Amino acid sequence: MSSKDEARRISGALIDPRVIDPRQELVRHDDLAEDELQQVIGVLDAVRRWRESEQRLNLESRTALQLNETDMKALRYIIASMNANVAVTAGALSEHLHVSTASVTKLLDRLERAGHIVRRPHPTDRRAVTVEITPETHRQVRRTMGLQHARRFEVARALSPEEREIVTRFLDDLSATTLISAPPE
Incomplete structure (x- = not known):
């Protein structure tokens, strides 16, 4: 594998605990079956893709309006x-x-x-x-942010009430993990 391919592989794996924490010092994952670990990584990867798309939209909208x-x-x-x-x-x-x-x-x-x-x-x-x-x-x-909000609303609307509750709980729990500063050692 070329160094360029290796760099791409690592870049794409930055949420995989086997890559970022192989000794399991912070993220324990040895109790998960391979398919479960892949699902967890898939969820985190979807969150990453969402954040990146949100950041791109925000930047594009601000750039268009010079804000x-x-x-x-x-x-x-x-x-x-x-x-x-x-x-x-x-x-x-x-x-x-x-x-x-x-x-x-x-x-x-x-x-x-x-x-x-x-x-x-x-x-x-x-x-x-x-x-x-x-x-x-x-x-x-409205043409940028408003249209995107309308599309997002439709995606959330398409979920069942139970799915909305699960997604809401997951995102609230994920938000609660954000540290303002590093914990003391």
Whole structure:
């Protein structure tokens, strides 16, 4: 096997405990039959493929709109708020994004300069302004993120109620495994 083929094999096996932890120091797998081990690896590989496709979509959408990740989160929040007929203020965005109001002001300035949002006087508070997404940016976001969300909804909808519960439990349990920092040795 060439070194290039070997490199591809290793790259594709980074979730296989036989490759990443052959001495079973972190991942015990000797109690699984080969077909069970392959199933577990298959599940983790499917999660990896999902994450990569999500990252690609996010990057493509942000690139098309020339946005960073926080900008995109802000636009999605503005769209959801507008759909719910809720006025968006800098304070609401600050809370949603977990950033300072000064950071939100800079973000809004950037989005306004790029033609993604407009600021309008608040309907009931003369001291405040509201933020709305422009129709063109709204159309662009719907063509990318909105269409993808609709497709994902249909995939989840196609599951039986029992399957949805299993998937939800699995993903919640998987989310709970995320470490903020390495545990002490």
